[in-house]
Amino acid sequence: MFRSEYLNNVYNDFLKKNPAEPEYQQAALEILESIEPYVMKHPEFEEKKLIERFLEPERVVQFKVVWTDDKGKFQVNRGFRVQYNSAIGPYKGGLRLHPSVNASIIKFLGLEQTLKNSLTSLPMGGGKGGSDFDPKGKSDTEIMRFCQSFMTELYRHIGPDTDVPAGDIGVGGREIGYLFGQYKRIRNEFSGVLTGKGLSYGGSLARTEATGYGLCYFTLEALKKLKNTDFNNKTVVISGSGNVAIYATQKATALGGKVVALSDSNGYIYDPNGINLDVVKQIKEVERGRIKEYVNRVSGATYTEGSKGIWSIKCDIALPCATQNELSLDDAKLLVANGVVAVCEGANMPCSLDAAKYFIENKVVFGPAKAANAGGVATSGLEMSQNSMRLSWSFEEVDEKLHDIMVNIFNNSYKEALEEGNEFDLLTGANIAGFKKVAEAMLLQGI
Ligand code: NDP
Ligand code: 2IT
Numbered sequence: 001m002f003r004s005e006y007l008n009n010v011y012n013d014f015l016k017k018n019p020a021e022p023e024y025q026q027a028a029l030e031i032l033e034s035i036e037p038y039v040m041k042h043p044e045f046e047e048k049k050l051i052e053r054f055l056e057p058e059r060v061v062q063f064k065v066v067w068t069d070d071k072g073k074f075q076v077n078r079g080f081r082v083q084y085n086s087a088i089g090p091y092k093g094g095l096r097l098h099p100s101v102n103a104s105i106i107k108f109l110g111l112e113q114t115l116k117n118s119l120t121s122l123p124m125g126g127g128k129g130g131s132d133f134d135p136k137g138k139s140d141t142e143i144m145r146f147c148q149s150f151m152t153e154l155y156r157h158i159g160p161d162t163d164v165p166a167g168d169i170g171v172g173g174r175e176i177g178y179l180f181g182q183y184k185r186i187r188n189e190f191s192g193v194l195t196g197k198g199l200s201y202g203g204s205l206a207r208t209e210a211t212g213y214g215l216c217y218f219t220l221e222a223l224k225k226l227k228n229t230d231f232n233n234k235t236v237v238i239s240g241s242g243n244v245a246i247y248a249t250q251k252a253t254a255l256g257g258k259v260v261a262l263s264d265s266n267g268y269i270y271d272p273n274g275i276n277l278d279v280v281k282q283i284k285e286v287e288r289g290r291i292k293e294y295v296n297r298v299s300g301a302t303y304t305e306g307s308k309g310i311w312s313i314k315c316d317i318a319l320p321c322a323t324q325n326e327l328s329l330d331d332a333k334l335l336v337a338n339g340v341v342a343v344c345e346g347a348n349m350p351c352s353l354d355a356a357k358y359f360i361e362n363k364v365v366f367g368p369a370k371a372a373n374a375g376g377v378a379t380s381g382l383e384m385s386q387n388s389m390r391l392s393w394s395f396e397e398v399d400e401k402l403h404d405i406m407v408n409i410f411n412n413s414y415k416e417a418l419e420e421g422n423e424f425d426l427l428t429g430a431n432i433a434g435f436k437k438v439a440e441a442m443l444l445q446g447i
Contacts, residue, residue: 002032002033002036003036003040004036004039004040006039006045006046006051007032007036007039007051010032010051010052010055011028011029011032013052014028014055018104018107020104021103021104021107021108022104023104023105023107023108023324023325023349024103024104024105024107024108024111025104026108026325026349026352026353027108027111027112027349028055028108028111029353030349030353030356030427030431031111031115031431031435032051034427034428034430034431034432035431035432035435037420037428037432038432038435038436039051044443045439048443050439050442050443053442053447054085054435054438054439054442055111057082057083057084057085057107057110057111058083058084058085058086059082059083059157060080060082060083060103060107061080061081061082061083061129061157062078062079062080062103063078063079063080063153063154064076064077064078064079064153065077065078065079065131065133065146065149065150065153066149067142067145067146067148067149068145069138069142070139070141070142075146077131077132077133077146078101078131078132079129079130079131079150079153079154080101080103080106080128080129080130080131081106081127081128081129081154081157081158081163081165082106082107082109082110082127082128082129083110083125083127083157083163084107084110084111084113084114084125084126084127084128085110085114085125085126085438085442086125087125087438087441087442087445088117088118088123088124088125088437088438088441089117089122089123089124089125090124090125090159090160090161090162090163090164091125091126091127091162091163091164092113092117092124092125092126092127092163092164092166092377092380092381092384093109093110093113093117093126093127093128093129093165093166093168093377094109094113094128094129094130094165094166094167094168094171094376094377095128095129095130095131095165095166095167095168095171095175095179096109096128096129096130096131096168096169096170096171097130097131097133097134097135097169097170097171097175098130098132098134098169098170099132099133099134100132101130101131101132102132105130105324106128106129106130107128108324108348108349109128109168109348110126110127110128111126112126112348112349112369112370113126113127113128113377114126114434114438115370115430115431115434115435115438116369116370116371116373116374116377116434117374117377117381118433118434118435118437118438119370119371119374119409119412119413119430119433119434120374120377120378120381120405120409121405121408121409122378122381122382122405123381124164124377124380124381124384127163127165128168129154129165130168130170130171131146131150133146133150133170135170135175140174143174143175143178144178147175147178147179147182148178148181148182150179151178151179151182151183151186152182152186154179155182155183155186155187158183158193159191159193160191160192160193160384160387160388164192164193164194164195164380164384165179165193165194165195166194166195166196166376166377166380167196167243169242169323171196172196172243173196173197173198173203173208176194176195176196176197176198177197177198177201179194180193180194180197180201190202191387192383192384192387192388195207195380195383195384196208196380196383197383202383202386202387203383204379204380204382204383204386204392204393204398205392205393205394205395205398206379206395206398206399206402207376207379207380207382207383207398208243208247209247209250209251209399210247210375210376210378210379210380210398210402211243211244211247211248211346211373211375211376212243212244212245212246212247212248212249212250212251212321212346212375213247213248213250213251213375213399213402214372214373214374214375214376214378214379214402214405214406215244215248215251215319215321215344215346215367215372215373215375216231216248216251216252216255217251217375217402217403217406217407218344218367218371218372218374218375218406218409218410219231219252219317219319219342219344219365219367219372220255221406221407221410221411222342222344222365222367222410222414222426223317223341223342223365225410225414226365226423226424227341227342227365229341230255230256231252231255231256231257231317232255232256232257233256233257233258234256234257234258234315234316234317234341235257235258235260235314235315235316235317236249236252236257236258236259236260236315236316236317236318236319237259237260237261237310237311237313237315237317237318237319238252238259238261238262238318238319238320238321238346239261239262239263239268239307239310239311239319239320239321239322239326239327239347239350240262240263240264240320240321240322240323240346240347241262241263241264241280241284241291242284242321242322244321244346244347244373244376245262245319245321245322245346246277246280246281246284246285248319248321248346249262249275249277249280250277252317252319253274253275253277257317258274259274259275260272260274260275260313260315261275261310261313261315262275262280262291262294263291263307263310263322264290264291264307264322265307265322266290266291266292266305266306266307267291267292267303267304267305267306267307267309268291268303268304268306268307268309268310269291269292269294269295269301269302269303269304270301270302270303270304270313271294271298271300271301271302272300273300273301276298279294279297279298280294283297291303307322307326308326308331311327311331311334311335312334312338313338314338314339315335315338315340316339316340316341316342317340317341317342317343317344318335318340318342318343319343319344319345319346320343320345320346320347320350320351321346321347321350322347322350323347323348323350324347324348324349324350325349325350325351325352326347326350327343327350327351327352327355328352328354328355329352329354329355329358331355332351332354332355332356332358332359333358335364336358336359336362336364340364341364341365342364342365342366342367343359343364343365343366343367344365344366344367344372345367345368345369345372345373346369346372346373347369347373348369348370348373349369350369356368356427357427360422360424360425360427363424364424365424366424366426366427367426368413368426368427368430368431370430370431370434371409371410371413371426371429371430371434374405374406374409375402375405375406378402378405378406379398379402382398382401382402409430409433410426412429412433413426413429413430413433414426414429415429415433416428416429416430416432416433417429419432420432
């Protein structure tokens with residue numbers, strides 16, 4: 001599988017140690033394949049067992065979350081926090097609430113987060129957590145009781161200089177508020193222990209928009225450099241209709257693109273006139289409804305059951321912003337046959353590895369997740385800085401810093417891609433750029 005015997009052995013051991021964890025295995029394989037040329041230039045890594053150490057999370061916490069629903073019935077869920085790597089800073093990464101959450105998913109996300117956070121150039125280690133709790137259809141008070149119970153265990157593992165969680169799928173401003181309130185109550189401490197907080201209690205302006213905006217800043221930079229073009233008059237398809245998808249739609253539209261499709265786990269909407277984002281925000285952010293509701297409010301739009309079909313829509317730019325493995329090799333072939341110019345990942349690992357490779361082989365601008373969606377956590381890092389300084393920056397200041405960070409991430413990934421001989425291989429470029437700093441910090445700190 002690898003040219004390096006060392007990496008063959010490491011990956012085989014990794015598979016034995018982590019059986020039946022397909023997402024985690026997929027993320028590790030992608031990273032190892034990418035960093036192989038760099039590892040081969042560093043024989044000391046083998047002697048120091050650096051890759052084995054890198055692929056072992058520092059701590060995996062699994063816990064019970066018991067809460068009562070509105071009918072007074074007891075409910076039991078499983079909570080996780082994976083503290084993956086703290087070589088370059090306190091653990092940092094989101095919390096996901098979705099019925100699919102398990103150890104494999106949280107470990108893959110923690111591993112990805114470690115390299116993503118390194119790419120931001122801010123001092124943040126990698127972590128991720130969540131629960132198999134399903135927020136869909138739950139009342140506000142049920143969400144609150146779940147969050148309080150979750151934090152009643154999580155609080156002992158986190159802290160502003162230890163581990164700083166934030167949002168991810170199913171966790172937005174409302175959930176962060178309940179989690180923060182419970183942490184404050186238990187610890188009697190008002191600190192920057194979470195990011196994505198409300199503006200009235202220490203949140204940063206532009207954090208809500210950051211992942212989607214950052215994704216478009218990265219995409220624009222890549223389009224300019226690799227294809228000498230931009231968003232103007234481009235047709236854009238975006239999957240998902242949550243936080244990342246909504247603000248990617250807003251920025252892509254502001255940059256001159258026409259977003260014609262969005263989805264949720266049930267199906268997708270197509271609006272040839274360009275998505276009316278006010279309607280989407282009302283449905284998703286205010287009413288917490290389903291995306292199909294859009295067609296009842298906007299004439300000319302259509303809804304199709306099944307979320308996968310969204311990749312059959314002809315477009316210039318595709319931004320998968322829903323979840324892992326939502327775009328397969330067959331979808332990639334369809335997009336390329338339809339003339340796609342750029343595919344940049346707003347979600348974490350939305351493209352299967354063979355789909356990602358297919359884009360790169362076909363000289364599609366491919367923005368790998370850990371680079372393209374790093375704007376969210378980067379702005380979380382800016383929220384941490386503001387909390388430490390006990391001041392807050394304006395929207396424009398944060399947005400400008402976010403923009404600079406995304407351009408910098410593109411440049412660093414591009415530079416490594418060039419060095420490895422293929423300027424379109426930003427996947428290799430991002431993995432090497434992110435890994436270098438983590439590896440150096442691990443070596444400097446000894447075992
Ligand atoms: P949200 O919960 O706000 O939205 C998630 C969206 O994705 C919803 O439209 C949801 O549809 C859809 N979705 C979720 N799971 C599935 C599934 N199994 N199949 C099909 N559709 C699904 O989450 P975010 O927008 O915050 O996150 C989206 C992606 O972006 C995730 O991969 C996340 O890890 C990543 N990300 C998020 C960051 C952030 O700052 N929030 C930062 C970097 C990456 P439905 O309502 O039907 O479930
Ligand atoms: O995947 C991600 O980068 C996030 N969900 C954001 C994490 C954060 O700490 O802001």
